[in-house]
Amino acid sequence: MRGLIVSTLSLLALGGVEAHPQSYGGSSSSCMPYDTGVALATAFRDLIALPFNQTLAKHAMTPTFTDYSDSVIELINNGCPNGPIALGSPTFSGRTAFIKGQSGQAPIPFTIQKTYPACDSVAFTWVSQPGPGGPANGGKGVQPEQQVSGIIILETVPNTWNPSGEFDWKIQTAYSEFNSGAWLYDLGVFVPTNCSAPTTNSTS
Ligand SMILES: *[C@@H]1O[C@H](CO)[C@@H](O)[C@H](O)[C@H]1NC(C)=O
Ligand SMILES: *[C@@H]1O[C@H](CO)[C@@H](O)[C@H](O)[C@H]1NC(C)=O
Numbered sequence: 001m002r003g004l005i006v007s008t009l010s011l012l013a014l015g016g017v018e019a020h021p022q023s024y025g026g027s028s029s030s031c032m033p034y035d036t037g038v039a040l041a042t043a044f045r046d047l048i049a050l051p052f053n054q055t056l057a058k059h060a061m062t063p064t065f066t067d068y069s070d071s072v073i074e075l076i077n078n079g080c081p082n083g084p085i086a087l088g089s090p091t092f093s094g095r096t097a098f099i100k101g102q103s104g105q106a107p108i109p110f111t112i113q114k115t116y117p118a119c120d121s122v123a124f125t126w127v128s129q130p131g132p133g134g135p136a137n138g139g140k141g142v143q144p145e146q147q148v149s150g151i152i153i154l155e156t157v158p159n160t161w162n163p164s165g166e167f168d169w170k171i172q173t174a175y176s177e178f179n180s181g182a183w184l185y186d187l188g189v190f191v192p193t194n195c196s197a198p199t200t201n202s203t204s
Pocket of ligand 1: 053054055056059166
């Protein structure tokens, strides 16, 4: 009986979403408003690309926010397979850990290319602004010399913590992957040995 109620509720819940597939990020009252998706993507960008703003982090993220990025772990591990953080683990577990880690990190400027708001998530593509480069390129910055591109998916939940706050939904989980190879090159961790090789791309 209990199982039946649960599955009936699940079907109802699914039905509510399925009935309005075209309204993802739009008119269905159970979905995140489109503008909120765009605003949360922008907030997440600002938390990394601008001087750190703890108030914004508290507004935009749930207390149990979790961040996954093997690209970041690869950098933390210096590309070593026996590094301190196992690939696939959370990069940050909890908003407090994110605030602690990110507030000590210099801003990494990047631009959002396109935002894809959905019902309970928002994805975006981004590209870095090539900068002075890291130590291997004579710079001290965290802007790699080469352009870096990445993709971020943010899972979101309705804001039940402070509903009258800045956002009516909050970020629960972030999945972020990007070209950390360009960064490892920039830091001098990886040194390519065959850069003058002719391209192997061929249409023949
Ligand atoms: C930090 O974020 C809060 C909430 O979005 C905002 O009101 C405030 O102006 C921001 N501070 C700075 C220095 O941008
Ligand atoms: C460099 O790349 C070329 C072209 O792919 C290849 O033929 C050559 O063996 C490579 N040399 C080394 C040292 O890896």
